[in-house]
Amino acid sequence: MITIRAIINTANPFSLLLGHTQTQTQAHARVSECEMFAVENGLQGDPRLKAISDAIRVIPHFPKTGIMFQDITTLLLDPVAFKHVVDIFVDRYKHMNISLVAGVEARGFIFGPPIALAIGAKFIPLRKPGKLPGKVISEEYELEYGRDRLEMSVEAVKADERALVIDDLVATGGTLSASISLLERAGAEVVECACVVGLPKFKGQCKLKGKPLYVLVEPSQFDDLTL
Numbered sequence: 001m002i003t004i005r006a007i008i009n010t011a012n013p014f015s016l017l018l019g020h021t022q023t024q025t026q027a028h029a030r031v032s033e034c035e036m037f038a039v040e041n042g043l044q045g046d047p048r049l050k051a052i053s054d055a056i057r058v059i060p061h062f063p064k065t066g067i068m069f070q071d072i073t074t075l076l077l078d079p080v081a082f083k084h085v086v087d088i089f090v091d092r093y094k095h096m097n098i099s100l101v102a103g104v105e106a107r108g109f110i111f112g113p114p115i116a117l118a119i120g121a122k123f124i125p126l127r128k129p130g131k132l133p134g135k136v137i138s139e140e141y142e143l144e145y146g147r148d149r150l151e152m153s154v155e156a157v158k159a160d161e162r163a164l165v166i167d168d169l170v171a172t173g174g175t176l177s178a179s180i181s182l183l184e185r186a187g188a189e190v191v192e193c194a195c196v197v198g199l200p201k202f203k204g205q206c207k208l209k210g211k212p213l214y215v216l217v218e219p220s221q222f223d224d225l226t227l
Ligand SMILES: O=P(O)(O)OC[C@H]1O[C@H](OP(=O)(O)OP(=O)(O)O)[C@H](O)[C@@H]1O
Pocket: 104, 105, 106, 107, 108, 142, 143, 144, 148, 167, 168, 169, 170, 171, 172, 173, 174, 175, 176, 204
């Protein structure tokens, strides 16, 4: 286990967010160009990002050939790095008047609840089809490896709530886009989407209807599948 992890991490270290400063206006300009990823997260040089990226394992060709799987389960084994993730998001969102944190099944269920509790917001699970009782609305979307659908309980959201969407990772942005649609259909205002990992090559930001995307780390050699 230890040997495999060390080899895989060496093959694909994460890039960190070093040396950039940016005004809010410039950041918003880049959002519209679909380019906002980790380099604009305002944490350049923060040593917590290296701890987070070091704790994420990369598995080539999982679950399908050609996919570099960003495995956050190893981050969960490291309570210091896991806490850094929660702390960074809590610091960012605690004064933004967010009343609702929506977490995407399955891995958004890991990061969303501690953040919701810490900022005094409710947590809403966005679930895969057929899992939620009661009245649900649903949205279909495309993934890096297939199609899927997300559902949300309509009665969980009140009109004009301010929402944050949390997931572990953004690739194509299909999942976050479906999440935004569900929340907006129920009358919420989506303030931002936040993920631990972003895969910039998929330009997921372009699908988010102009909503800001906040990402902590991104793989530096994601395109290199010649392992
Ligand atoms: O930006 P996208 O291209 O939409 O991809 C990102 C989504 O893919 C992964 O979940 P997955 O659909 O594999 O579901 P799981 O967490 O239930 O395995 C990941 O946890 C995100 O939710």
